[in-house]
């Protein structure tokens with residue numbers, strides 16, 4: 001219990017579910033069978049593609065599967081290298097291993113915390129075939145610079161917009177910048193289907209290959225159970241698609257709410273010396289999926305200590321992602337050793353940064369309470 005507020009713990013994240021979502025899911029479970037089995041998938045995918053301004057969208061069980069299918073559809077395999085930012089969730093990189101390729105860890109930009117175009121360029125070798133820029137915490141990287149490096153070096157782009165539905169760069173929607181764009185609809189995300197994901201693309205060849213690969217290597221619409229390759233089973237249920245459609249029809253409201261939550265934190269923490277909040281570049285619209293605070297090293301407190309102390313006072317925080325090159329599955333790779341020596345920003349930010357409670361149902365008073373707790377923790381840290 002937060003004694004000052006007389007309410008339960010303040011959770012780190014969570015969705016906004018209304019009667020609309022309940023009605024759509026109810027309708028799906030009642031009617032989306034037999035000849036109507038795909039009606040919600042079709043509506044959700046069409047509405048999602050229209051929202052993003054792209055040609056094709058394929059609903060999937062997760063964003064991880066969307067990255068996996070992107071790599072497969074681009075024909076990546078052993079011998080190939082894929083550049084990925086060092087500071088991201090492992091799901092951005094794990095599918096690189098699934099296809100037998102090698103992840104190469106580039107540094108992040110010190111302001112946006114997203115892939116640095118300069119570092120990406122430094123990572124390119126004769127074997128680089130793709131890059132996975134990540135729209136971290138609902139923000140956007142310098143997409144023009146990244147696309148420029150990618151084009152000059154003939155490197156495919158898979159935009160990992162898992163955390164950034166609704167974000168924009170120069171008026172164009174997150175997820176629409178690459179050969180493919182991928183989204184997560186996990187329960188913590190701004191738009192949720194419980195678990196789920198989406199792959200979008202303007203390339204018909206990729207779209208057709210993805211439809212084939214995600215259904216055990218058979219042609220879409222096949223009724224003869226005739227497989228021509230061993231592939232995968234990556235599908236979303238109609239109940240999830242119905243939930244996603246209802247959420248998508250509320251997307252402006254959900255993104256506005258995220259931005260409002262950030263504005264409350266900004267009022268409380270924006271002028272505090274020694275901390276930095278999410279940065280939004282002038283030509284970017286961030287969705288602030290996770291409000292994040294980076295604390296000066298001089299305050300002598302680590303993210304683990306902040307999380308522990310906040311938790312004791314009923315405020316749930318999350319660590320900024322550990323650099324992938326520091327994690328056990330990757331740290332023995334020669335690419336990881338190189339990354340640890342070169343990815344100065346990732347290694348400077350990650351130890352001192354936490355995500356603050358950012359669930360869509362958080363109240364202004366809870367943001368003020370969580371901010372007060374953080375300020376108190378920081379004030380006592382150097383004594």
Ligand SMILES: Cc1ncc(COP(=O)(O)O)c(C=O)c1O
Pocket residue numbers: 061062063064065088089091092134160162163183184185186196197
């Ligand atoms: C940056 C990033 N990429 C990929 C994923 C994977 O998404 P999913 O859990 O839907 O597979 C996540 C999930 O949180 C993520 O944050």
